[in-house]
Amino acid sequence: MTAVRLDAARLLDRAQGLADLLVDTVAGGASIGFLAPLDRAEAVAWWRERADAVAAGHLAVWAAHDGGRVVGTVSLAFPGKPNSRHRAELVKLMVHHDMRGQGLGRRLLDTAERAAVAAGVTLLHLDTETDSPAERLYRATGWTRAGVIPAYAASPQGVLRPTSLYYKQIARIDLG
Numbered sequence: 001m002t003a004v005r006l007d008a009a010r011l012l013d014r015a016q017g018l019a020d021l022l023v024d025t026v027a028g029g030a031s032i033g034f035l036a037p038l039d040r041a042e043a044v045a046w047w048r049e050r051a052d053a054v055a056a057g058h059l060a061v062w063a064a065h066d067g068g069r070v071v072g073t074v075s076l077a078f079p080g081k082p083n084s085r086h087r088a089e090l091v092k093l094m095v096h097h098d099m100r101g102q103g104l105g106r107r108l109l110d111t112a113e114r115a116a117v118a119a120g121v122t123l124l125h126l127d128t129e130t131d132s133p134a135e136r137l138y139r140a141t142g143w144t145r146a147g148v149i150p151a152y153a154a155s156p157q158g159v160l161r162p163t164s165l166y167y168k169q170i171a172r173i174d175l176g
């Protein structure tokens with residue numbers, strides 16, 4: 001299953017499928033910026049609002065499909081500041097709950113990292129809920145934990161949880 005990079009038009013086209021994945025992820029308890037239950041219309045609107053950033057080159061979004069269903073996604077956010085063009089933030093890595101544990105999360109991460117290298121990015125960073133399955137994925141794929149911020153973000157159930165900050169220097173990734 002390969003991840004396809006979505007231009008703005010495709011993002012708008014896939015907003016419903018991406019929203020279903022986001023709703024599933026929040027319902028599963030992942031701390032990804034939303035409280036549960038996440039309304040589907042709100043999730044669709046959130047994805048549609050990303051289209052301008054994609055068109056402007058500030059955001060890159062990939063989606064993995066199984067048949068017609070979006071089962072995974074990952075994004076890279078590129079900062080606009082002149083002193084930050086070498087870095088990008090990895091955001092919104094999600095795999096549908098019934099597709100987890102089969103290597104899709106690892107493949108989405110690899111896709112984003114390779115694209116970042118190709119774009120001349122040398123440093124990636126992210127934040128993730130401490131002790132989450134996602135944190136174990138980042139540790140297993142060479143990311144370095146810079147530190148932990150206590151009570152950083154509320155879980156979907158509204159409980160404040162710590163967040164781990166990670167970075168990865170990617171300049172020497174073998175593209176072969």
Ligand SMILES: CC(C)(COP(=O)(O)OP(=O)(O)OC[C@H]1O[C@@H](n2cnc3c(N)ncnc32)[C@H](O)[C@@H]1OP(=O)(O)O)[C@@H](O)C(=O)NCCC(=O)NCCS
Pocket residue numbers: 025030031032092093094095096099100101102103104105106107126127128129132133134135136137138140
């Ligand atoms: C994190 C997430 C994307 C992983 O997706 P996935 O497809 O299940 O991941 P993979 O199958 O590629 O697993 C890769 C590695 O991650 C680790 N991992 C993933 N899920 C894990 C779990 N539940 N428990 C322990 N380790 C886990 C393992 O090290 C695994 O390597 P292995 O297969 O060699 O053991 C998925 O759990 C998810 O969507 N979580 C909710 C959203 C989220 O938290 N996103 C991150 C926001 S920063």
